[in-house]
Amino acid sequence: MGGFCITANGPMSARIPTDGVTSITVLGRTLEVLRIPGRTSGPELVFLHEGLGSVSHWRDFPAQVNALTGCPVTVYSRYGSGASDVLAEPRPVAYMHDEALTILPALLEKLRMVNPVLIGHSDGGSIAIIYAGTHNCVQGIVLLAPHVFVEELSVQSIAKAKVAFQTTKLPEMLARHHRDAAATFWGWNNVWLDPAFRDWNIEDFLPRLNCPALVIQGMDDQYGTMAQVDSIRRQSGGSVEVLALPNCAHAPHRDQPVKVLEAIRDFVEKAASK
Secondary structure (H helix, E strand, O other), X not given: OOOOOEEOOEEOOOOOOOOOEEEEEEOOEEEEEEEEOOOOOOOOEEEEOOOXXXXXXXXXXXXXXXXXXXXXXXXXXXXXXXXXOOOOOOOOOOHHHHHHXXXXXXXXXXXXXXOOEEEEEOHHHHHHHHHHOOOOOOOEEEEEOOOOEOOHHHHHHHHHHHHHHHHOOHHHHHHOOOOOHHHHHHHHHHXXXXXXXXXXXXXXXXXXXXXXEEEEEEOOOOOOOHHHHHHHHHHOOOOEEEEEEOOOOOOHHHHOHHHHHHHHHHHHHHHHHO
16 A cells, blocks of 8 residues: 555554544443544454553554555444443453454444454454354454463463552553553453463364454563464464564564554455455
């Protein structure tokens, strides 16, 4: 897509949107939604954030992808995150299933969105897999550091995050992105450290995928290993491209933005041409 120069911070013409953020009620809950317009001929890109993410936590990455691909973009904060309704109860072990099978379909229907490309980070990548493995209306999925099963490394790092929330300025940092940082954090942390969550596994959705996937994994990810990627590549019913990045932790789009943006641009172009 001509006209955009990729720099260390992404396309030079990209900017953080100052408008386009609205609230939409889905199944009785108010969700924060950002929509960035794009060309009508391109697929719509839907961003699914990580466990502690939100619309604002993505920073300008969705705008960079929009500027580079020209595709319309939708970003939303899940219930309990960002400026969406505050979490009022413990998250169940199946919370990602609930999002993928109930909330996301209702949101897409309300927005009259069909055949999207889903771009999910961490928990958002897992939600993308569940949704795409259940619906035949996805043009492609981009998975940034996804999880398909629980690793001991993940549990250990999430336990460290608990200590950090109790002893550092992490609550203040999260408060920049969430209406109730404590509710958001404990909703995520408690369920991942619940012994029942050790059996969480979504590998049964992989053979049901019939769309192409781009998996981007940091080699120094503190929350997951290449075993996650290997499982996706081995079991997926659709084609799988893998971008493994050295010197990269759990947020490839922040640690290696140029390579990630280039890979997403090329993937979306191929998805749009089919």
